[in-house]
Amino acid sequence: MKLLRLAPENTKFPFMRFRRVSYPFSAVLSVIAVVLFLVVGMNFGIDFSGGTMMEVKAKSGHADLSYIRDLSSHLGLGDLEVQGFGTPADASIRFGMQPGGDAAQQAAVEKVKQALGGTYDFRAISVVGPRVSSELVQQGTLGVVISILAVLAYLWFRFEWQFALAAITATMHDLLLTVGFFSITQLEFNTTSIAAILTIVGYSLNETVVVLDRIRENMRKYKKMPTDDLIDLSINAVLPRTLMTATTVFLALLSLVVLGGHVIQSFSLAMMWGIFVATYSSVFICSPTLIYLGLRNELRAASDEVTGVGGKTGARPLSGV
Amino acid sequence: MMRYAPWKIVLTLAATLMAILICVPSMIGPDNRAKLAQFLPSWLPPNSIVLGLDLQGGAHLLYEVDRADVIRTMVGNLRDDLRRELREEKIPISGGVGMSARGVQVRIPNAEERARITPKLYNLVRLSTGPGGSGLDVVDSGDGLLKLTLTDAAINNKIARAVEQTIEVLNRRVNGLGTTEPNIQREGSDRILVEVPGLKDTDRLKDIVGTTAKLEFRLVAEPGYNPGDVDMLDQTDQPGQLPVEKQVMVQGEDLTDAQPGFDQRTGEPVVNFRFNIRGGQKFGQVTSANVGRPFAIVLDNKVISAPRILGPITGGSGQISGRFTVEQANNLAILLRAGALPAKLTIVEERTVGPGLGQDSIDAGKRAAYLAAALVLTYMLVTYGVFGVFANLALMIHISFIFAALVLLRATLTLPGIAGIVLTIGMAVDSNVLIYERIREESHAGRSLISALDAGFKRAFATIVDSNVTMFVVAAILYFLGSGPVRGFAVSLALGILTTIVTAVTMTRMMIALWYRHARPTRLPI
Numbered sequence: 082m083k084l085l086r087l088a089p090e091n092t093k094f095p096f097m098r099f100r101r102v103s104y105p106f107s108a109v110l111s112v113i114a115v116v117l118f119l120v121v122g123m124n125f126g127i128d129f130s131g132g133t134m135m136e137v138k139a140k141s142g143h144a145d146l147s148y149i150r151d152l153s154s155h156l157g158l159g160d161l162e163v164q165g166f167g168t169p170a171d172a173s174i175r176f177g178m179q180p181g182g183d184a185a186q187q188a189a190v191e192k193v194k195q196a197l198g199g200t201y202d203f204r205a206i207s208v209v210g211p212r213v214s215s216e217l218v219q220q221g222t223l224g225v226v227i228s229i230l231a232v233l234a235y236l237w238f239r240f241e242w243q244f245a246l247a248a249i250t251a252t253m254h255d256l257l258l259t260v261g262f263f264s265i266t267q268l269e270f271n272t273t274s275i276a277a278i279l280t281i282v283g284y285s286l287n288e289t290v291v292v293l294d295r296i297r298e299n300m301r302k303y304k305k306m307p308t309d310d311l312i313d314l315s316i317n318a319v320l321p322r323t324l325m326t327a328t329t330v331f332l333a334l335l336s337l338v339v340l341g342g343h344v345i346q347s348f349s350l351a352m353m354w355g356i357f358v359a360t361y362s363s364v365f366i367c368s369p370t371l372i373y374l375g376l377r378n379e380l381r382a383a384s385d386e387v388t389g390v391g392g393k394t395g396a397r398p399l400s401g402v
Numbered sequence: 403m404m405r406y407a408p409w410k411i412v413l414t415l416a417a418t419l420m421a422i423l424i425c426v427p428s429m430i431g432p433d434n435r436a437k438l439a440q441f442l443p444s445w446l447p448p449n450s451i452v453l454g455l456d457l458q459g460g461a462h463l464l465y466e467v468d469r470a471d472v473i474r475t476m477v478g479n480l481r482d483d484l485r486r487e488l489r490e491e492k493i494p495i496s497g498g499v500g501m502s503a504r505g506v507q508v509r510i511p512n513a514e515e516r517a518r519i520t521p522k523l524y525n526l527v528r529l530s531t532g533p534g535g536s537g538l539d540v541v542d543s544g545d546g547l548l549k550l551t552l553t554d555a556a557i558n559n560k561i562a563r564a565v566e567q568t569i570e571v572l573n574r575r576v577n578g579l580g581t582t583e584p585n586i587q588r589e590g591s592d593r594i595l596v597e598v599p600g601l602k603d604t605d606r607l608k609d610i611v612g613t614t615a616k617l618e619f620r621l622v623a624e625p626g627y628n629p630g631d632v633d634m635l636d637q638t639d640q641p642g643q644l645p646v647e648k649q650v651m652v653q654g655e656d657l658t659d660a661q662p663g664f665d666q667r668t669g670e671p672v673v674n675f676r677f678n679i680r681g682g683q684k685f686g687q688v689t690s691a692n693v694g695r696p697f698a699i700v701l702d703n704k705v706i707s708a709p710r711i712l713g714p715i716t717g718g719s720g721q722i723s724g725r726f727t728v729e730q731a732n733n734l735a736i737l738l739r740a741g742a743l744p745a746k747l748t749i750v751e752e753r754t755v756g757p758g759l760g761q762d763s764i765d766a767g768k769r770a771a772y773l774a775a776a777l778v779l780t781y782m783l784v785t786y787g788v789f790g791v792f793a794n795l796a797l798m799i800h801i802s803f804i805f806a807a808l809v810l811l812r813a814t815l816t817l818p819g820i821a822g823i824v825l826t827i828g829m830a831v832d833s834n835v836l837i838y839e840r841i842r843e844e845s846h847a848g849r850s851l852i853s854a855l856d857a858g859f860k861r862a863f864a865t866i867v868d869s870n871v872t873m874f875v876v877a878a879i880l881y882f883l884g885s886g887p888v889r890g891f892a893v894s895l896a897l898g899i900l901t902t903i904v905t906a907v908t909m910t911r912m913m914i915a916l917w918y919r920h921a922r923p924t925r926l927p928i
Contacts, residue, residue: 084784084785084786084787084928085781085784085785086785087785091846136759138758182748183466183748183749183750184748184749186749187608187749187752190752194605202756202758203754203756204755204756204758204759205753205754205755205756205759206604206752206753206754207752207753207754208749208751208752208753209751210749210750210751212466212750213464213750213751220883220885221883223883224879224880224883224884227879227883228875228876228879231875231879232872232875232876235871235872235875239868272884272885272887272888273818273887273888273891275884275888276818276880276884276888276891276892279876279879279880280825280873280876280895282876283872283873283875283876283877284829284873286869286872286873287832287869287870287872287873288869290865290868290869290872291836291865291868291869294864294865294868294869295865318843319839321839321842322832322835322836322839325785325835325839326828326829326831326832326835326836328781329778329781329782329827329828329829329831329832329835330825330828330829330832331828332774332777332778332781332828333774333777333778333824333825333827333828333829334824334825334828335774335777336770336771336773336774336777336824337770337774337821337824337825339770339773340766340769340770340773341766341767341769341770341820341821341824342762342763342766342767342770342817344456344763344766344817345817345818345821348818348821349821352825
């Protein structure tokens with residue numbers, strides 16, 4: 082049976098030569114992401130901005146979106162967003178925090194229920210009050226910060242400092258571009274989006290660690306090879322695996338985007354973007370950073386030979402060849 | 403590496419079989435589950451997987467005890483206690499007892515009396531016995547004015563107790579609704595989470611939970627009353643306010659039972675109640691002394707009805723009518739049986755999912771999972787051939803392991819949790835990919851087949867552990883910081899990572915070992 086190969090055999094792409102393009106390219110993208118975030122901002126869902134989200138289904142089979150939109154002026158609810166999704170009978174209604182604390186949110190829900198109760202079924206209602214939403218913001222921020230610190234600690238413990246810093250650079254890059262993705266697509270950003278971001282952080286590190294592991298291993302193996310060539314060699318070696326895994330994860334996420342339903346669509350889309358960015362950064366951002374940080378294989382090898390330091394785990398000398 | 407003791411293979415097969423058996427009850431629906439339970443051995447856990455509220459539908463309501471309301475009640479009680487104390491000690495005051503936001507103040511002109519009463523005032527609110535155990539600060543602010551202020555400790559203590567009492571009352575109330583497996587628990591210092599799965603009518607739940615249900619029997623004031631002794635209260639059955647005496651004759655606490663029923667003459671829905679002995683006696687006394695006057699049945703400061711006392715009511719039981727619907731009478735009976743809440747509750751977060759949407763989400767999740775599995779399995783097969791079959795087998799075992807672990811841990815499966823499992827379908831094969839690609843490399847580097855297989859597994863293992871640790875750290879953080887659905891995602895992800903190491907590494911290795919022994923291959927098939 083002829084087997085499928087995504088990456089051709091024994092590739093020898095000079096990845097490191099691309100760093101003069103990829104580095105500025107990513108830097109520009111990152112800056113754009115930050116600017117977008119600051120200027121346009123993300124579309125915060127009710128988890129973080131507070132307010133009410135309802136999902137209604139028209140009993141008649143056809144949701145009258147403009148009629149629902151008019152409710153805002155009748156009921157005085159302020160900004161009211163109405164969107165159709167799924168079948169023509171489905172609509173989502175979202176309105177912001179009502180002035181007057183937690184009780185006012187409930188009162189607003191009652192008003193809408195009374196106005197639509199006869200002709201629509203209420204399939205889901207979420208109300209997040211002012212205090213809970215600010216707590217969720219704190220929790221979410223804390224989650225991201227703690228994750229990054231924990232991962233930093235792990236890398237610090239596991240790798241030499243250049244590697245740790247390179248991995249963090251790549252991860253931050255992915256994080257920024259994901260934030261940019263949320264800003265540009267205006268996908269709703271809520272607590273599950275934080276889960277998506279943290280998963281992207283995890284995946285990005287997973288990718289980076291696989292590449293770094295191989296670079297480190299090869300540094301022991303080819304002590305005289307120039308760093309550029311050594312990194313190229315390492316990336317080419319793990320390239321089939323990188324492409325293969327990115328594809329399987331992509332296929333799984335594609336299934337979620339297409340069939341997983343609207344509730345987790347933004348979650349799945351963000352993750353899909355994250356996988357793409359993480360794969361790119363593990364090759365084009367992380368490894369060049371090692372060079373920019375002054376990692377010099379030739380020099381290190383020399384000092385290793387003098388002191389006889391074997392290095393940490395994962396870099397066993399090749400025996401039995 | 404390529405030899406495995408038979409007992410290891412048997413053990414692996416047994417574990418796999420076990421995992422599949424544990425999953426079965428979750429896959430077949432409740433009706434078949436009951437039938438199946440008769441055939442399964444008793445030691446096998448018959449549990450099905452626990453679905454989150456977002457999948458089975460239900461209400462998630464986060465309530466907060468109204469701090470201001472608690473403090474108001476405390477200040478009111480303090481004022482009453484202070485008055486009583488002063489009366490008992492026969493100490494004259496100038497002016498009345500004034501109330502402030504966090505305490506009361508009183509002017510005692512006589513310095514000697516002031517000095518005598520001050521130590522006793524500390525006892526009005528006690529947190530513990532002994533000096534420093536008072537929940538009050540008493541300050542003499544000159545000119546005979548004593549200011550009594552509630553300490554933070556006293557307020558927090560009261561709120562903690564109010565939360566405990568509220569949970570007890572809510573348990574009785576929600577159980578009165580006859581729903582299955584409600585979950586009522588404390589969250590933080592002043593919040594209570596009420597989760598009721600599979601509920602269709604959340605409005606009724608909110609009514610039942612959110613009502614304070616403070617019931618009082620009070621006399622309606624007669625014309626010529628002193629406005630200071632009277633509250634003007636709204637009426638539920640007719641417009642306008644009614645002057646009701648401040649003094650409470652009998653309270654809801656003195657009820658022993660309340661049942662919905664129908665009035666024998668009018669056929670109108672009513673609530674029949676019975677007093678305990680103390681309540682019955684008091685009610686008897688008051689009704690005997692006030693025949694002909696109307697008395698008000700007051701619920702949460704609203705007059706439900708104000709019937710006239712036709713004669714002394716000494717039987718210790720009575721009837722509340724108030725133009726109720728049947729459901730209103732039912733609800734009121736539940737509320738009165740369960741008792742009043744010690745403080746007002748406010749909803750600070752609500753997440754309600756109807757059963758229809760929950761089922762849609764389950765269906766969508768299932769379809770996505772099937773598609774993902776089909777795509778990944780096919781892709782692995784066309785890429786790795788016979789090795790792909792091994793990876794695919796491992797993947798299927800992996801998924802049954804995740805489900806089995808969810809069932810055994812009684813962990814909750816949410817929609818993001820399903821997404822987590824689907825994601826793991828894509829990620830689980832990563833370990834296999836790492837191993838296979840490494841084997842290929844070693845083989846290309848000139849190793850013999852057996853040596854390449856061996857080296858591939860050994861070398862890839864360190865990388866597999868390394869790369870999975872980072873994911874696991876992230877999942878752990880999400881678990882501890884996330885709530886509800888996100889937590890479900892963290893659980894699926896973490897379990898997926900743990901089982902992938904078992905299935906992708908150990909099981910694939912075993913399969914390849916068996917294949918090597920039986921097929922006697924001469925070259926690497928990938």
